Amino acid sequence: xxxxYKLFQMKSGNADVxxxxxxxxxxxxxxxxxxxxxxxxxxxxxxxxxxxxxxxTDMVNCIIELTAxxxxxxxxxxxxxxxxxxxxxxxxxxDFKVNTCIKSVTMTVRxxxxxxxxxxxxxxxxxxxxPEHPIEVVMQSNNTLKGGKQD
Numbered sequence: 001x002x003x004x005y006k007l008f009q010m011k012s013g014n015a016d017v018x019x020x021x022x023x024x025x026x027x028x029x030x031x032x033x034x035x036x037x038x039x040x041x042x043x044x045x046x047x048x049x050x051x052x053x054x055x056x057t058d059m060v061n062c063i064i065e066l067t068a069x070x071x072x073x074x075x076x077x078x079x080x081x082x083x084x085x086x087x088x089x090x091x092x093x094x095d096f097k098v099n100t101c102i103k104s105v106t107m108t109v110r111x112x113x114x115x116x117x118x119x120x121x122x123x124x125x126x127x128x129x130x131p132e133h134p135i136e137v138v139m140q141s142n143n144t145l146k147g148g149k150q151d
Contacts, residue, residue, distance in 0.1 A: 004028070033057060067107055080110045 004026040010017050031039070037053035045052070063073050063081050073081040086103040090096045 033060070064107070074112075076112065078112055080112060082108055084108045 005023040006026050007021050008024055010020050010022060012018065033056050034049075034053055037049045037056055040052050041047065041049040047055075066073055067081055067083045070083070075081075083105060084107070085105050088101045088103060090101060
C-alpha cells in the first residue's frame, strides 16, 4: 500500500494559513467497478471477473436502495453509507414545503479504515531536499520512497 503526497505552499487565504506548507494527495488515476472486479479476480479467486462485477453492481444498487429507504449501511472495516439532506429553515412549521425547503438529497460515505497520525507516521518518511520547490513523497508500508532513496 502506498500513498503519494505533494507539498505545496498556500498562496491565498487568511493570514493564519497563507504561506504555510501543506500536503495534498496525488492520485494515480481512477478505477471503475470493472477494474475492481478484474483486480479481485486476479487475487486467485475461483469467481470470474464478470461474476464479481455482477455481485459488486448488485451491492451498489442495494446500498442505494436501502439508504433511500432510510437505512444506514455499515460495512465493517470499510465504510458507512447514509442518505443526507440539505434543507432551508422556516420560521413556522406550516411554511415548510418539501419542494422549496429540501435543497438536496445526497449519499455520504464515511471511511471506517483509520488512517490516523500514528498510521501516517508509521507508513511514511518525509523527504525535503529543497523547501523552495514542492516535492512528491510516497508513503509505503516498508518506509521507502517511490522513485527515491530511503532517508
